[in-house]
Amino acid sequence: xxxxxxxxxxxxxxxxxxxxxxxxxxxxxxxxxxxxxxxxxxxxxxxxxxxxxxxxxxxxxxxxxxxxxxxxxxxxxxxxxxxxxxxxxxxxxxxxxxxxxxxxxxxxxxxxxxxxxxxxxxxxxxxxxxxxxxxxxxxxxxxxxxxxxxxxxxxxxxxxxxxxxxxxxxxxxxxxxxxxxxxxxxxxxxxxxxxxxxxxxxxxxxxxxxxxxxxxxxxxxxxxxxxxxxxxxxxxxxxxxxxxxxxxxxxxxxxxxxxxxxxxxxxxxxxxxxxxxxxxxxxxxxxxxxxxxxxxxxxxxxxxxxxxxxxxxxxxxxxxxxxxxxxxxxxxxxxxxxxxxxxxxxxxxxxxxxxxxxxxxxxxxx
Amino acid sequence: xxxxxxxxxxxxxxxxxxxxxxxxxxxxxxxxxxxxxxxxxxxxxxxxxxxxxxxxxxxxxxxxxxxxxxxxxxxxxxxxxxxxxxxxxxxxxxxxxxxxxxxxxxxxxxxxxxxxxxxxxxxxxxxxxxxxxxxxxxxxxxxxxxxxxxxxxxxxxxxxxxxxxxxxxxxxxxxxxxxxxxxxxxxxxxxxxxxxxxxxxxxxxxxxxxxxxxxxxxxxxxxxxxxxxxxxxxxxxxxxxxxxxxxxxxxxxxxxxxxxxxxxxxxxxxxxxxxxxxxxxxxxxxxxxxxxxxxxxxxxxxxxxxxxxxxxxxxxxxxxxxxxxxxxxxxxxxxxxxxxxxxxxxxxxxxxxxxxxxxxxxxxxx
DNA sequence: TGACGTAACGCAACAGCGTTGGCTTAGTCT
DNA sequence: AGACTAAGCCAACGCTGTTGCGTTACGTCA
Numbered sequence: 001x002x003x004x005x006x007x008x009x010x011x012x013x014x015x016x017x018x019x020x021x022x023x024x025x026x027x028x029x030x031x032x033x034x035x036x037x038x039x040x041x042x043x044x045x046x047x048x049x050x051x052x053x054x055x056x057x058x059x060x061x062x063x064x065x066x067x068x069x070x071x072x073x074x075x076x077x078x079x080x081x082x083x084x085x086x087x088x089x090x091x092x093x094x095x096x097x098x099x100x101x102x103x104x105x106x107x108x109x110x111x112x113x114x115x116x117x118x119x120x121x122x123x124x125x126x127x128x129x130x131x132x133x134x135x136x137x138x139x140x141x142x143x144x145x146x147x148x149x150x151x152x153x154x155x156x157x158x159x160x161x162x163x164x165x166x167x168x169x170x171x172x173x174x175x176x177x178x179x180x181x182x183x184x185x186x187x188x189x190x191x192x193x194x195x196x197x198x199x200x201x202x203x204x205x206x207x208x209x210x211x212x213x214x215x216x217x218x219x220x221x222x223x224x225x226x227x228x229x230x231x232x233x234x235x236x237x238x239x240x241x242x243x244x245x246x247x248x249x250x251x252x253x254x255x256x257x258x259x260x261x262x263x264x265x266x267x268x269x270x271x272x273x274x275x276x277x278x279x280x281x282x283x284x285x286x287x288x289x290x291x292x293x294x295x296x297x298x299x300x301x302x303x304x305x306x307x308x309x310x311x312x313x314x315x316x317x318x319x320x321x322x323x324x325x326x327x328x329x330x331x332x333x334x335x336x337x338x339x340x341x342x343x344x345x346x347x348x349x350x351x352x353x354x355x356x357x358x359x360x361x362x363x364x365x366x
Numbered sequence: 367x368x369x370x371x372x373x374x375x376x377x378x379x380x381x382x383x384x385x386x387x388x389x390x391x392x393x394x395x396x397x398x399x400x401x402x403x404x405x406x407x408x409x410x411x412x413x414x415x416x417x418x419x420x421x422x423x424x425x426x427x428x429x430x431x432x433x434x435x436x437x438x439x440x441x442x443x444x445x446x447x448x449x450x451x452x453x454x455x456x457x458x459x460x461x462x463x464x465x466x467x468x469x470x471x472x473x474x475x476x477x478x479x480x481x482x483x484x485x486x487x488x489x490x491x492x493x494x495x496x497x498x499x500x501x502x503x504x505x506x507x508x509x510x511x512x513x514x515x516x517x518x519x520x521x522x523x524x525x526x527x528x529x530x531x532x533x534x535x536x537x538x539x540x541x542x543x544x545x546x547x548x549x550x551x552x553x554x555x556x557x558x559x560x561x562x563x564x565x566x567x568x569x570x571x572x573x574x575x576x577x578x579x580x581x582x583x584x585x586x587x588x589x590x591x592x593x594x595x596x597x598x599x600x601x602x603x604x605x606x607x608x609x610x611x612x613x614x615x616x617x618x619x620x621x622x623x624x625x626x627x628x629x630x631x632x633x634x635x636x637x638x639x640x641x642x643x644x645x646x647x648x649x650x651x652x653x654x655x656x657x658x659x660x661x662x663x664x665x666x667x668x669x670x671x672x673x674x675x676x677x678x679x680x681x682x683x684x685x686x687x688x689x690x691x692x693x694x695x696x697x698x699x700x701x702x703x704x705x706x707x708x709x710x711x712x713x714x715x716x717x718x719x720x721x722x723x724x725x726x727x728x729x730x731x732x
Numbered sequence: 733t734g735a736c737g738t739a740a741c742g743c744a745a746c747a748g749c750g751t752t753g754g755c756t757t758a759g760t761c762t
Numbered sequence: 763a764g765a766c767t768a769a770g771c772c773a774a775c776g777c778t779g780t781t782g783c784g785t786t787a788c789g790t791c792a
Contacts, residue, residue: 014749014750029769030769030770031768031769039750039751040750040751040752041769041770042750042751042752042770042771043749043750043751045770045771046749046750047749062758062769064758064759064760065768066759066760066767066768067758067759067760067761067766067767067768068758068759068760068766068767068768068769069756069757069758069759069767069768069769069770070758070759070768070769071768071769072769072770208597208598220655222655222656224590224593224595224597224602225593225595225596227590227591227593229590229591229656230591230657231574231590231656231657231658232574232657232658232659232693233657233659233693234657235657236590236655236656236657237655237657238654238655238657239654239655241654242650242651242654242655243610243647243650243651244609244610244611244612245610245611245612245613245623246610246611246614246628246643246644246647247611248612253686254685254686255650255685255686257611262612277612278612281609281612284608284609284621285608285609285651286655288604288605288607288608289586289588289602289603289604289605289608289652289655290588290595290597290602290656291596291597291598291599291600291601291602291603291604292597292598293598293599319620319621320619320620320621327598327599380778380779395740396740396741397739397740405779405780406779406780406781407740407741408741408742408779408780408781409778409779409780411741411742412778412779413778413779428740430787430788430789431739432738432739432788432789433737433738433739433787433788433789433790434737434738434739434740434787434788434789435738435739435740435741435785435786435787435788436739436740436787436788437739437740438740438741
């Protein structure tokens with residue numbers, strides 16, 4: 001029964017909001033921010049001086065519009081902070097360092113043997129992180145890890161996976177990496193990381209959005225009213241195991257007609273059209289349920305045929321929502337390509353430290 | 367880019383939290399509340415004195431546990447405030463008055479002619495509300511209206527409906543009723559109202575829950591991390607038009623295999639088992655997507671065969687989630703029976719005034 | 733019966749964040 | 763040069779929660 005915002009959680013809410021506006025890249029001014037945040041210009045002055053003191057923002061100069069004292073412009077200082085992000089799969093590790101705005105400064109890629117035992121995995125992770133840490137300037141905030149399958153972001157533990165003989169299952173990757181690196185570590189589901197990454201660099205745009213990720217499986221993440229949805233057990237977004245064809249193809253999960261089973265089967269038959277139709281159904285169901293106005297698509301499986309897929313989904317949405325007269329739903333392809341999840345994991349660290357408090361509801365710990 | 371909690375929105379967050387705890391009915395004490403809210407006992411004293419001054423809570427007495435000064439007990443004053451709730455359908459109006467705890471004090475039921483023009487509808491609504499307003503004590507906070515189909519809760523306007531020649535379509539029920547009654551009016555989707563009502567009387571229990579409502583159609587509402595999901599255009603929860611059987615039965619919405627079409631067809635064939643299976647699929651899909659730990663079922667169509675339906679859904683959830691080792695998902699039948707939506711609409715008014723601010727994100731206006 | 737320990741509670745001063753009101757600064761326009 | 767205007771600073775204040783210390787009311791034990 002904890003209130004959403006005791007003073008110590010709200011402390012800095014306005015500071016974070018100013019930082020979010022500044023993240024867009026354009027210089028910001030006192031009056032505009034006051035308008036945007038619905039506070040007095042005087043409050044913005046105090047906020048900006050706090051942020052400047054922390055090195056997050058800096059005065060850029062001043063411009064004069066007509067009569068009166070010229071406006072002082074402020075801007076974010078991207079190189080003041082950094083975070084490392086890692087996309088971890090069973091066969092590959094893709095790592096990046098990103099600055100405060102989420103811009104990628106450097107990349108690393110490492111192959112992993114399938115079924116690699118946990119201690120080796122940790123040392124590969126740690127050495128990649130240490131390597132990446134040598135690039136860029138500014139305080140290093142921590143390491144984010146995005147991985148497929150359900151993950152407990154508080155404990156940093158992969159939960160059950162489809163293969164019960166999983167070497168990583170139940171391993172506290174977070175704690176092991178934390179002791180190895182002596183640096184905050186945040187572990188989360190890959191699609192959630194991806195959505196955080198997409199929205200960090202375009203603040204406000206994806207406040208009501210879903211991201212559908214098609215890598216080896218099919219996953220989703222949602223941001224509703226600006227808040228990332230985690231769910232009661234941090235398992236929100238298992239779109240791959242929602243049933244779209246009752247009585248359809250059997251799925252390893254034990255049910256029939258799961259979206260993922262139908263999608264993978266269509267790909268196996270090289271039926272791009274059917275695969276896109278399954279994806280479109282998943283997207284439409286999501287839009288109907290949570291009423292988002294933007295949908296982002298990403299993942300290797302989508303990049304391979306993105307033109308066909310995007311067209312099919314856009315067409316299906318136009319057909320499906322026309323009768324309902326939903327406002328237009330924008331369908332976007334991820335802006336980050338193969339860096340999607342690694343960049344997102346880095347942005348999760350940034351968001352944890354400097355994001356709006358509303359984005360942080362629910363369990364997530366560094 | 368507004369922050370989630372500027373001070374004036376947070377103002378009273380703790381007060382609301384105390385009120386929420388007290389709403390459970392049991393007397394509350396300083397120490398326990400301080401523990402629950404993570405503030406000092408001294409802060410609780412101030413909060414309780416503010417709430418007492420507003421008449422919302424009162425000192426109940428004191429009890430002594432062992433040595434030391436005895437604990438002063440406080441309790442909510444249910445009769446200090448009231449709200450009216452109305453469940454409006456095309457053929458019937460069901461209205462209630464509820465006290466601050468959501469307890470129903472009085473009911474009214476009025477038949478409506480199908481296709482009744484708007485001015486007549488408003489006068490029927492207003493007279494029912496005025497009648498109900500004579501019952502119970504305490505300040506009357508306003509009128510809540512819950513109705514099927516998409517609704518814009520800011521403007522209080524029913525949006526598109528399946529029948530394009532709808533007499534009510536686009537009518538600003540909120541504004542008309544407001545001028546007629548000179549009292550705050552809140553209009554919302556029926557399933558959302560129902561969920562607010564269920565959770566108001568059991569604060570905290572349904573912080574991560576969905577409610578599936580089966581009346582003439584099939585609807586849903588979600589509460590995630592304590593926040594009611596409204597969506598970008600207040601249309602979240604159209605579970606009836608999610609596709610569960612691609613290529614299945616045609617639906618008036620233009621697509622095939624929508625849950626609602628499959629469900630209604632099964633009922634028409636008097637195949638309770640299939641109907642329950644469709645419902646179970648909808649519920650399982652919801653659980654997979656947003657990972658709630660409680661599911662509430664309600665609506666006339668469910669009450670008719672609730673034993674069969676509940677058993678089928680529980681069985682399907684056990685089967686479907688076993689492989690995923692999800693935590694147990696509790697499936698509950700609505701506690702309010704036919705009052706579900708009317709009571710919920712009243713509770714929406716109460717929640718708007720005295721609920722936790724986190725529950726109020728998104729568009730909703732009185 | 734009185735002294736002592738204990739737990740709940742109140743009062744007063746303080747801290748953080750935003751607001752208000754008044755003043756200063758630095759430009760354009762006449 | 764002087765008037766006008768918009769931006770920005772300083773100081774005092776309001777609200778809410780915290781801290782420190784004193785007060786109250788109860789049980790227990792000598």
